[in-house]
Amino acid sequence: MIRYILLGILFIIGMYALIFHRSVIKKVIALGIVNTSVVLLFIISGSSIGDAPAFTGEQGARMVDPMVQALMLTAIVIGVCITSFSLALIVHLWGRFETFDIDTIEKRGDDES
Amino acid sequence: MNLESIAFIFLMAPLLASGFLLLAKTVHHHERLSFVIYYLSTISGFLISLFFTILVLTKVNQRGPVSFYIGAHHSEVAISYTFSLDGLIIFFVALFISFTSWAYNDRKKTKQIEFSIILMIQLFSIGATLFTRDLFNLFVALEIMGITSYVLIAFSSKVRSSVASLYYLLSSSAAMIFFLLGTYLIYRLTGSLNYHQIRETLKGTAMSPATVFAASSIIVAILMRSALFPLHFWLPNAHAMAMHPVSAILSGILIKIPLIALTPFVQLFDFSQSIGTVIKILGALSAFFAVIFAFCQSDIKKLLAYHSISQMGYITAAWGYAMELSLATEAGRILYTASILHIIFHALFKSTLFLSCGTIIDVTAQRNVYKNRNAARILISADRKHLLTIIAFFLSALSITAIPFFNGYYSKNLITSSFHHQWIYTILFITGVFTTASFLKLSAIFFRPGPVENTQTIRKEKVPVLSYVLLIAALTVTAVYHSPIITGLLSSVFSSQSDIHLEFYESEIWMKSVTTIIIGTILYISIRSRTISHLMHLTETVEVNLQSMLISVILSVTGLGIYLLVRGVILI
Numbered sequence: 001m002i003r004y005i006l007l008g009i010l011f012i013i014g015m016y017a018l019i020f021h022r023s024v025i026k027k028v029i030a031l032g033i034v035n036t037s038v039v040l041l042f043i044i045s046g047s048s049i050g051d052a053p054a055f056t057g058e059q060g061a062r063m064v065d066p067m068v069q070a071l072m073l074t075a076i077v078i079g080v081c082i083t084s085f086s087l088a089l090i091v092h093l094w095g096r097f098e099t100f101d102i103d104t105i106e107k108r109g110d111d112e113s
Numbered sequence: 114m115n116l117e118s119i120a121f122i123f124l125m126a127p128l129l130a131s132g133f134l135l136l137a138k139t140v141h142h143h144e145r146l147s148f149v150i151y152y153l154s155t156i157s158g159f160l161i162s163l164f165f166t167i168l169v170l171t172k173v174n175q176r177g178p179v180s181f182y183i184g185a186h187h188s189e190v191a192i193s194y195t196f197s198l199d200g201l202i203i204f205f206v207a208l209f210i211s212f213t214s215w216a217y218n219d220r221k222k223t224k225q226i227e228f229s230i231i232l233m234i235q236l237f238s239i240g241a242t243l244f245t246r247d248l249f250n251l252f253v254a255l256e257i258m259g260i261t262s263y264v265l266i267a268f269s270s271k272v273r274s275s276v277a278s279l280y281y282l283l284s285s286s287a288a289m290i291f292f293l294l295g296t297y298l299i300y301r302l303t304g305s306l307n308y309h310q311i312r313e314t315l316k317g318t319a320m321s322p323a324t325v326f327a328a329s330s331i332i333v334a335i336l337m338r339s340a341l342f343p344l345h346f347w348l349p350n351a352h353a354m355a356m357h358p359v360s361a362i363l364s365g366i367l368i369k370i371p372l373i374a375l376t377p378f379v380q381l382f383d384f385s386q387s388i389g390t391v392i393k394i395l396g397a398l399s400a401f402f403a404v405i406f407a408f409c410q411s412d413i414k415k416l417l418a419y420h421s422i423s424q425m426g427y428i429t430a431a432w433g434y435a436m437e438l439s440l441a442t443e444a445g446r447i448l449y450t451a452s453i454l455h456i457i458f459h460a461l462f463k464s465t466l467f468l469s470c471g472t473i474i475d476v477t478a479q480r481n482v483y484k485n486r487n488a489a490r491i492l493i494s495a496d497r498k499h500l501l502t503i504i505a506f507f508l509s510a511l512s513i514t515a516i517p518f519f520n521g522y523y524s525k526n527l528i529t530s531s532f533h534h535q536w537i538y539t540i541l542f543i544t545g546v547f548t549t550a551s552f553l554k555l556s557a558i559f560f561r562p563g564p565v566e567n568t569q570t571i572r573k574e575k576v577p578v579l580s581y582v583l584l585i586a587a588l589t590v591t592a593v594y595h596s597p598i599i600t601g602l603l604s605s606v607f608s609s610q611s612d613i614h615l616e617f618y619e620s621e622i623w624m625k626s627v628t629t630i631i632i633g634t635i636l637y638i639s640i641r642s643r644t645i646s647h648l649m650h651l652t653e654t655v656e657v658n659l660q661s662m663l664i665s666v667i668l669s670v671t672g673l674g675i676y677l678l679v680r681g682v683i684l685i
Contacts, residue, residue: 018287019663024279027659031286038293045301067190068300071249075293078256082286085263089279096272102659109276110656 003044010037023100024093028086035079042068042075116172117181120196123165123204124240130158131233138226147226155229159212162236166208170201174605180246193246193307195377199453199606200243203366203373206457207239209587210365210464213580214358217468220577223356224268231268232362235261239366242374246308248296248331251374252289255338259285262367265359266351277350284347284662288334291670295330298323312381320384320681322674328382329673333666335378338371341392341429342399343665345422346657349406352418357471360414364421365464369456372425372432376449379436387680389436391673396433397537400426404547408554408636409652411481413470416551417463420513423544424459428452430537431528440607448531450603455524457598458591462509462521465584468577469506472499473558475574482555486563498576503559505581508588510552514633515545517618517626520588523595526622542629549633554640 014033021027046069050062054069094100097108133154137147173179173196182191211232218228238261241254259282267278300306302323303314315324337344348368352360379385400423407419435448476495479485492499512521525545532538591598595617616622639645 015287015667018283019660027283031283031290034287034290035293038290038297041294042297045297071306074249074253078253078260081260082256082282085260086279086282089263089267089275089282092267092275093272093279096275105276106656106658109273112272 004041007037007041007044010040022102024090024102024105025087025100027102028083028090031086032079032083035075039072039075039079042072116169116176116179119165120169120179120181120194121183123162123169124237124244126161126165127158127233127236127240130154131230131237133158134226134230134233138230141226151226151229155215155233158233158236159208159215163205163208166201166205169196170198170205173198173201191307192250193309194244195246196244197606199376199449199602200373202453202602203369203456204240204243206460207236207366207370209583210460211236211362213464213583214361214365214468216583217361217577217580218356218358220575220580221358222575228265228268228358231261231264235265235362235367239370242370245374246377248299248306248308248311248378250306251378252292252296255292255335255371255374256289258367258370259289259338262351262363265363266355268359269354269356271354273350274354277347277354280659280662281347281351283659284666285337287663288337288344288666291330291666292334295327295334298327298330302327308377308381315381315383317383320678322678324382325384325677325681326670326674328384328388329677330670331378332375332388333669333673335371335375336392336395336429336669337666339368339375339429340399340422340425341395342402342422342426343395344669345399345403346662346665348422349415349418352421353412353414357468357475360418360471361464361467364418364467365460368421368425369428369460372429372452373456376432376436380440384677384681386437386439387677388673389433389438391433391676393430393433393437393537396426396428396430397540398426399423400430400544401540404544404551406652406655408547408551409649411483411653413474413480413482413485413555413558414467416482416555417466417470420548420551421463423548424455424463424513426544427525427528427541428455428459430541431455431531434531444531446603446607447527450599450606451524451527451531453602453606454599455528458512458520458524461584461587461591462512465505465509465581465588466513468580468584469502469509470555472502472574472577473506482558485558486561487559489559495573496576498578501576501578501581501585505585506559507556508585510556512588512592514549514552515626515629517623518592520592520595522626523592523599523617526617527599529625530622542625545629546632546636549630550636553634553637 011034014030014037017030018027018034021030046065050064052061052063054063054066093105097105099105133150137150141147178195178197180193180195182193184191215229215232219225235258238254238257242258245251245254263278263282267275299311303311305311340348352364379388403419403422403426407416407423410416410419431448431452435445438445440446440449473488474480477485477488477491489503492502512519515522515525529538529541532541
């Protein structure tokens with residue numbers, strides 16, 4: 001149970017920072033934290049049905065759910081794509097405005113358009 | 114020919130083409146070779162995909178929907194794909210819109226190879242989203258579709274487009290985390306991600322908070338991509354600041370795909386009718402609020418972007434009502450057909466509007482609807498071929514305002530007449546009035562006399578003749594053959610011989626159209642009033658920040674969940 005509570009706390013911390021933090025870099029980090037909390041939720045849940053690694057051929061041992069591990073591998077790859085593209089956008093915006101503050105970026109963007 | 118062996122070719126062809134296009138990018142220093150690979154891969158990608166789409170479409174039309182598995186023959190772990198007729202028709206439209214937008218961009222010569230690479234990957238993701246019947250596969254397809262959209266939006270040289278792309282990325286990614294959370298709950302509850310098995314496990318089970326939260330998380334994440342009120346805040350800037358062909362693809366086709374993907378998902382739950390009710394109401398509100406914001410805009414592309422939200426409101430209202438009544442009923446089928454019809458027609462006229470208005474903005478160097486004057490004269494003096502731009506604009510503007518004999522008239526009336534004697538009918542009538550007023554305001558750029566020196570700022574832009582000819586032809590054909598299209602859709606999608614009575618020229622519908630035009634014209638004239646213009650300016654300056662966008666996602670998930678639970682308890 002404690003694992004799920006800790007994951008819940010991780011999720012809330014990430015979501016809070018994503019919504020309320022003004023730095024775009026920290027927002028991207030927060031997005032990573034929230035994403036990780038959901039990935040961990042899948043992994044922990046998948047490990048609850050067994051304790052042996054998947055497909056190692058151990059006799060008599062119940063292996064963890066291999067399906068969730070395969071799914072989360074994909075989710076992590078997607079997460080990396082999103083993080084890298086958002087960082088590329090932030091670098092572009094930094095080059096233009098020299099700030100990571102979302103409100104300043106918004107305001108200067110409006111002024112330029 | 115075995116259908117299984119050809120079914121995936123139309124999906125894989127664009128993906129393969131994108132691989133070859135990457136090759137064209139790597140040999141960019143050999144200009145001629147690079148361009149040969151570029152044209153060969155793009156055109157063959159489109160043509161192969163088109164050929165096999167038509168082939169599969171005709172076979173599915175004869176046999177009904179067909180399902181295949183990828184990865185394994187054992188259906189419990191394999192990824193299931195179902196090729197249904199509605200999805201194939203939408204994919205055909207997506208191919209058409211993507212091709213016209215590609216032709217437009219190719220003529221303008223802006224980042225041609227890069228644009229084509231992303232476009233081809235996006236086409237693949239559109240197909241995957243439409244046909245997959247596996248929850249996690251849907252997540253991956255939606256994410257690919259999202260990533261390609263963020264990249265396409267950021268292609269524009271305007272810094273505002275990068276900001277819009279980042280906002281869309283962050284809010285959409287936050288929504289997709291709820292999607293993943295919903296997927297977790299569904300997997301935990303049913304032990305499967307396959308729609309068929311989920312349905313079998315959930316059938317007849319009592320409504321639990323976990324099921325409701327899973328459904329609402331996934332539905333909200335999908336509806337965010339379709340820009341349904343109150344999840345639409347990312348759209349106006351993203352669509353308005355992108356390059357013109359990108360706006361045409363995003364508004365024309367991309368925002369509709371998630372809604373079609375939602376159809377089989379919603380039907381997994383016993384409480385699908387309650388979900389339909391919420392989406393119907395939100396769709397009507399979306400149509401209404403967005404059109405007011407559209408009417409108040411001074412930026413031409415932002416005005417069009419708000420209209421996309423409004424028109425999506427019509428589509429989702431009809432779709433939601435169809436789910437509420439259930440697709441097993443005749444009325445539900447007609448409503449679902451009406452929403453598909455408006456998806457197709459809106460895809461055509463909104464893409465045409467974005468492309469033609471984009472050309473007008475480029476030639477006149479003016480985005481402001483009030484400052485853009487004498488556009489017709491400026492366009493013709495720039496190039497006589499711009500007559501096509503003017504025809505394309507007016508054909509699509511008359512279609513969106515639902516003027517009789519243009520395609521929007523048929524799809525909109527099919528939707529609104531289904532809501533007769535309901536409050537939504539009045540809401541959609543008012544929306545129609547505001548749409549007329551908005552497009553009178555936009556059309557005024559052609560007639561408003563302007564100073565002669567305006568002609569000195571003319572930019573010589575190449576006229577994308579192929580795109581315009583194709584779009585004008587499609588708009589004309591769909592308007593002329595509306596009746597066989599509707600009956601064909603109805604009988605093919607549901608494999609039933611419906612005895613639908615199509616009468617679009619009854620005195621009541623005529624009177625409604627005439628009244629809409631008259632009140633719309635009065636509303637347009639009222640812009641001159643100082644109070645109205647002040648109010649419009651105040652509405653225009655309302656901006657929603659990223660924080661509110663993210664909060665709206667969380668509130669929507671909780672709100673929908675609570676509503677479904679309460680309604681479930683009441684119904685018990």
